[in-house]
Structure formats: structure tokens, C-alpha cells
Amino acid sequence: QVQxxxxxxxxxxAGGSLRxxxxxxxxxxRTPSSGxxxxxxxxxxxxxxxxxxISFSDGVTKYARSVQGRFTISxxxxxxxxxxxxxxxxxxxxxxxxxxxxxxxxxxxxPQWDYxxxxxxxxxxx
Numbered sequence: 001q002v003q004x005x006x007x008x009x010x011x012x013x014a015g016g017s018l019r020x021x022x023x024x025x026x027x028x029x030r031t032p033s034s035g036x037x038x039x040x041x042x043x044x045x046x047x048x049x050x051x052x053x054i055s056f057s058d059g060v061t062k063y064a065r066s067v068q069g070r071f072t073i074s075x076x077x078x079x080x081x082x083x084x085x086x087x088x089x090x091x092x093x094x095x096x097x098x099x100x101x102x103x104x105x106x107x108x109x110x111p112q113w114d115y116x117x118x119x120x121x122x123x124x125x126x
Contacts, residue, residue: 002024002115003024004024004025005023005025005117006022006097006120007022007120009121010123012089012124014090014091014126017088018086020120020122022082024037024081024101025080028115030103033105034104034105035056035102035104036105037099037101037102038054038100039051039098039099040100041095041096041122042098042119048098051064051084054073054074054075054082062107073085091125091126094122096119096121097120100113
């Protein structure tokens, strides 16, 4: 069973930056060519929303349009870690951010990922 441990998050003013990190305790990919990690976010009372994902095998990334150009995901395969650099934050980025891991292939925008972190709060004040 893979466990995901998140760090980072907090309170920041609009226009500021935050960095999130997530480390997986075990192997993610079902095969050497599969596996991905990413981030979703959720506002209370709303559906969980895809933010960004990265493939472990080839580094392919996929961003939600709302964060394109402001957020950057990176990975360290040796450490089973992904980081999310969030710049130019807006109040509408306020949410609980969840790290997610996928055993298979692709970067689905729906929450059909295999493992989830406990979530970390990001609050952007105006």
C-alpha cells in the first residue's frame, strides 16, 4: 500500500507564492513505463478538481487551464517525490490540495487515481 505524505501549504497574500511537496512511501508505477503523481484541489461543497499531473516515466505534464503559466510541477523519481511551485496565487486558488498517485498510464483529469494524501490547506487572501 502506497502512502502519500504532503508538506507545504499555508496562508499567502494574492500574488504570492507557495510550494507543495509530496513523497510516496512505495513504488508508484505498475510497470517501469507507468505511474504518475499529481495534485487535485477541493473547495468545501464542491467536486475535487484536477490541477496538474506528471508522468514518472517520461515527465509528460498536464495542467488545468486555470493554473497554466502560474504553477509548475516537478519530480524526483529517485525520491518518489513531486513538488508544486505555485506563483501569482489568486484568491480563487484557495482550497485543500491533495496529492495523488496513479499506478497506470495517462494523466486523467477525473479523480480516478489510486492513492491520495491527507490534503493540505492553501489560503490566498485578497
